[in-house]
Every structure is written in C-alpha cells, then in structure tokens.
Amino acid sequence: AQTVTQSQPEMSVQEAETVTLSCTYDTSESDYYLFWYKQPPSRQMILVIRQEAYKQQNATENRFSVNFQKAAKSFSLKISDSQLGDAAMYFCALLADSNYQLIWGAGTKLIIKP
Amino acid sequence: DAGVIQSPRHEVTEMGQEVTLRCKPISGHDYLFWYRQTMMRGLELLIYFNNNVPIDDSGMPEDRFSAKMPNASFSTLKIQPSEPRDSAVYFCASSLAAGVGQETQYFGPGTRLLVL
Numbered sequence: 001a002q003t004v005t006q007s008q009p010e011m012s013v014q015e016a017e018t019v020t021l022s023c024t025y026d027t028s029e030s031d032y033y034l035f036w037y038k039q040p041p042s043r044q045m046i047l048v049i050r051q052e053a054y055k056q057q058n059a060t061e062n063r064f065s066v067n068f069q070k071a072a073k074s075f076s077l078k079i080s081d082s083q084l085g086d087a088a089m090y091f092c093a094l095l096a097d098s099n100y101q102l103i104w105g106a107g108t109k110l111i112i113k114p
Numbered sequence: 115d116a117g118v119i120q121s122p123r124h125e126v127t128e129m130g131q132e133v134t135l136r137c138k139p140i141s142g143h144d145y146l147f148w149y150r151q152t153m154m155r156g157l158e159l160l161i162y163f164n165n166n167v168p169i170d171d172s173g174m175p176e177d178r179f180s181a182k183m184p185n186a187s188f189s190t191l192k193i194q195p196s197e198p199r200d201s202a203v204y205f206c207a208s209s210l211a212a213g214v215g216q217e218t219q220y221f222g223p224g225t226r227l228l229v230l
Contacts, residue, residue, distance in 0.1 A: 033217045033218075035218070037221075042223070043151075043203055043223070043224050043226065044221070044223050044224065045205060045207075045221035045224070046221075047218060047220065047221075050217075050218055091157070095217050095219075100145060100147075100162060100164075100169075100209070101159055101162075101170070102157075102159070102219060104156060104157045106156060107156070
C-alpha cells in the first residue's frame with residue numbers, strides 16, 4: 001500500500017522568514033511523482049511544485065523548493081521569504097506511475113505571523 | 115486557458131433532493147477526476163474517467179452517487195437522494211493523457227455542498 005504522512009498538523013512562521021514542511025511517503029513503485037498542493041481559505045487546490053522521482057535535482061519554483069531524499073522517502077517543502085498570502089493548508093501527494101490515483105497526506109496548516 | 119471550471123460554486127439543498135454538480139475540464143485533457151473533501155476523511159477520490167470512459171469508480175460511496183462524462187468537455191456528478199452526510203466540498207480535476215506533465219492534476223475551484 002502507498003502512504004503519505006505529514007507529521008506536522010500546524011506550523012507557524014514570521015513573515016519574511018523561511019519555513020520547512022515535512023512529508024514522508026512509502027511506495028514500492030520505481031516510477032512516481034510527488035506534489036505539494038496549497039489550499040487557501042478559498043478552498044481552491046493549487047499546485048505549488050512537483051518532483052519526478054527519477055530526477056535527482058530538487059525542484060524549485062521561485063520561493064518554493066523541495067528537499068527530495070529518495071532513499072529516505074522524504075519530500076519536504078521549503079518556503080523562503082514567507083508572505084501573508086502563503087497562509088494555507090499544504091498537502092503532500094504521491095502519484096505512482098502505474099495508476100492515476102493521488103495518495104494524499106493529511107495536510108499541514110501554515111500560519112504566517114505579520 | 116480558463117482552467118477547470120465547476121458549477122455551481124455553492125449549493126444548499128434539503129435532504130432527499132437531487133443534486134447535480136458540473137465540471138468542464140481543461141481543453142485537451144483526457145483524464146477527469148471527481149474528489150470529495152471533508153474534515154473527517156480528507157480528500158477522497160470518487161471516480162475518474164479516461165477519454166470519457168469511467169475507469170475506476172470504487173470510491174463512489176453508494177448507489178446514490180453517479181457520474182457521467184457524455185463528451186470530452188463536460189462531466190456531471192449526481193447525488194440522488196441527497197443526505198446531510200453528503201455535505202462536503204466536491205472537486206473536479208483534469209490531467210493530460212500523455213507527455214510531459216501528464217501526471218499533474220489541475221483542480222477546479224470546488225463546489226461547496228450543504229445538505230440540510
């Protein structure tokens with residue numbers, strides 16, 4: 001069975017500082033993809049960043065970057081220069097190449113302190 | 115591109131009524147997914163389609179739920195009769211069939227359903 005675990009129900013960070021959200025996963029698949037989605041209070045589910053498992057280089061999208069440790073099955077999200085608009089629930093998700101079902105973590109609520 | 119479009123954005127109905135949720139996927143996307151999100155159960159995949167054909171409906175909670183995709187640009191999720199425990203946010207998502215980025219699902223804004 002495939003699983004995704006987000007062990008931090010809630011995190012808070014001061015505006016302009018850096019925060020890291022944790023995610024671990026388990027899969028027996030060799031080809032898979034990992035995602036971070038953001039869900040602000042509007043409830044819209046927004047793709048933040050994605051990582052292909054076969055790529056060793058960590059994905060980066062502006063202020064968002066990941067630390068992908070394949071052997072440890074860890075996929076953390078780093079948000080630099082946190083902004084008030086970053087406040088949201090963040091979900092980590094796994095997609096195995098053999099099917100199209102996203103496996104979701106429970107989410108981490110990120111609070112930005114002004 | 116307009117992204118995935120869902121309607122209505124909010125729906126309030128009474129128990130026993132029929133509810134129809136609508137989705138228009140991103141043009142060119144061949145996969146369409148219906149999810150339900152609740153506080154208790156998080157995000158659940160209900161059903162997904164490939165080229166308008168239902169591939170896996172094992173997540174559909176019971177016979178009261180049905181989904182159709184009559185063409186590549188439109189899908190519906192119907193609940194009949196609705197019950198208070200169906201109250202949730204329902205998301206539609208779509209993805210490409212193949213190629214770079216095929217694995218990424220793009221979500222619509224969701225429909226917030228409240229059954230009284």
